Structures are given as C-alpha cells and as structure tokens.
Amino acid sequence: MNEPKYWKISDFVEELRKNLDIPNIHINTVDGWFKRLENDRIHYINRTVETNEKIYDELDLKIAIFIKKRxxxxxALGAISRELNNFTSLRSFPHIEEKPTPYVDNIEALKNQITAEVQKTFAELAATQMEELKNQYNQLLTTLPKQQSPEEQRTKRFEELMLQKKIERKLEEDAEKIWSELPETERLKKVGFFKKEVDLEKKSQFMRNYKNDHFESYLKTEMGLEI
Incomplete structure (x- = not known):
C-alpha cells in the first residue's frame, strides 16, 4: 500500500506543475486558491503540529488540478468553489472548543496584532490577483494582431495603389468600349447643318458614371470576393 504523500507549498506547486506539464504556475496563485477555499469555509488545509505550517496531500493536489483546468x-473562482462539492469530497474544518475569552491588559497591542493580520491578508490577496491580471494581460497580448513594419506598410500601400490603377484602367477600357457601341444619336451631336462630332461632355459624364457605378464590383472581382 502506498504511503500518503505530503508537501509544503513550494513542493506542492512543483508537483502540480509536473502533473499538468505547465511550468509557469505561480506559487502565489496556488496559495491564493486555497486561502480562498479556507476563507469561504469550503476546504481545510492540514497543518503541522509543531509549526502550524500548511501541508498539502493528494486530495489537495486533485483539487488544485481541477481548479487549474476550470x-x-x-x-470564475466562485463558480469553481461551488462545483467542488460535486467533484470530490472536501476536508472539513477541525472542531475548535470555545474557550473563555482571556482578559486583555493591553488593548493597543491587540489592535496592532489585528491590523497586522488584516494587512497580511490583503497583501496575499493582492499578490494573487496581480498574478492573475498578469496572466490575463499576457493572454491578451498574444491575441493582438502583429504590427506591420514600415517596409511591410510601404509594400501594402504600393500594392493597394497598383490594384487601384489596374481597376481604373479596366474600367476606362470597358467604359470606352460600351460607349463606342452606343447609337450615334446618343454619342454624337450636330455641329452646323451637315457635320456631327462626339459629344465630349456627354461622353465624359458617361465614363464618370460607369466608373463610379462599377468600381466596387471590379474591386471584388480582382480580390476574388463574391459579388
């Protein structure tokens, strides 16, 4: 029968890293998980008798793996805490017999002690939250699009300009062809009694309208997009 395994926090985190094959789990993050579970009276961490130092076992490892995956x-940590009861059995808190409240001679010393404990708790929670914010920030950075170099930007602008010129030439050619196929009554105007010539103003308007009306469809065709 295998002997139970116990770890202090640093060794416990190392064991967690091995199990998950994730090297960058921060000790403050893991410590914060279990502090929250204890603060919410959900799961208790065993202590050594001599020093009252927390020691973690395989049940705690199972819980840590569950929390990390979720x-x-x-x-959210609150949702994970609520789900833990459905995942595994949790360690209850030891029964503490109530003792008569001792008479305190030095009220100021008691206040200082309470203040120190509160400050320590806030510092531990802040470290945990800072680590989580750092991880979220790093994840956000990986999702941002890569910024183009000046050379890439110049190349892109050049390609866009060349594409625009190509489309304008194609529009010009097609508009010219369609114009030439129109009846003379639409293309020509009388000059005097017997002479006719191209109505340049009308042609210019026709060419301009054709380009404006068809630029988008030509662009989509060149870029291989559906029309």
Missing part, C-alpha cells in the same frame, strides 16, 4: 476554461 480556470483555463475561463471559470
């Missing part, structure tokens, strides 16, 4: 799925 965090990767974007679960």
């Amino acid at each position: 965090r990767e799925e974007k679960w």
Whole structure:
C-alpha cells in the first residue's frame, strides 16, 4: 500500500506543475486558491503540529488540478468553489472548543496584532490577483494582431495603389468600349447643318458614371470576393 504523500507549498506547486506539464504556475496563485477555499469555509488545509505550517496531500493536489483546468476554461473562482462539492469530497474544518475569552491588559497591542493580520491578508490577496491580471494581460497580448513594419506598410500601400490603377484602367477600357457601341444619336451631336462630332461632355459624364457605378464590383472581382 502506498504511503500518503505530503508537501509544503513550494513542493506542492512543483508537483502540480509536473502533473499538468505547465511550468509557469505561480506559487502565489496556488496559495491564493486555497486561502480562498479556507476563507469561504469550503476546504481545510492540514497543518503541522509543531509549526502550524500548511501541508498539502493528494486530495489537495486533485483539487488544485481541477481548479487549474476550470480556470483555463475561463471559470470564475466562485463558480469553481461551488462545483467542488460535486467533484470530490472536501476536508472539513477541525472542531475548535470555545474557550473563555482571556482578559486583555493591553488593548493597543491587540489592535496592532489585528491590523497586522488584516494587512497580511490583503497583501496575499493582492499578490494573487496581480498574478492573475498578469496572466490575463499576457493572454491578451498574444491575441493582438502583429504590427506591420514600415517596409511591410510601404509594400501594402504600393500594392493597394497598383490594384487601384489596374481597376481604373479596366474600367476606362470597358467604359470606352460600351460607349463606342452606343447609337450615334446618343454619342454624337450636330455641329452646323451637315457635320456631327462626339459629344465630349456627354461622353465624359458617361465614363464618370460607369466608373463610379462599377468600381466596387471590379474591386471584388480582382480580390476574388463574391459579388
């Protein structure tokens, strides 16, 4: 029968990294998970008798793996805590016998002690939250589009300009062809009694309208987009 395994926090986090094959799990993050579970009276961490130092076992490892996987799925810590009861058995808190409240001679010393404990708790929570914010920030950076170099930007502008010129030439050619196929009554105008010539103003208007009306469809064709 295998002997139970126990770890202090640093060794526990190392064991968690091995199990998940993830080297960058921060010790403050893991410590924060279990502090929250204890603060919410959900799961208790065993302590050593001599120093009251937290020691973690295989049940805690199972819970840590569960929390990490759910965090990767974007679960909130509150939702994970509520789901733990359905996932595995949790360690209850030891029963503490109530003792008569001792008389305190030095009220100021008690206030200082309470203040120090509160500050320590806030500092630990802040470290955990900062680590999580850092991870979220790094994930956000990986999703941002890569910024183009000046050379890439110049190349892109050149390609866009060449594409525009190509489309304008094609529009010009097609408009000229369609114009030439129109009846003379639409293309020509009388000059005097017997002479006719191209109505340049009308042609210019026709060419301009054709380009404006068809530029988008020509662009989509050149870019291989559906029309």
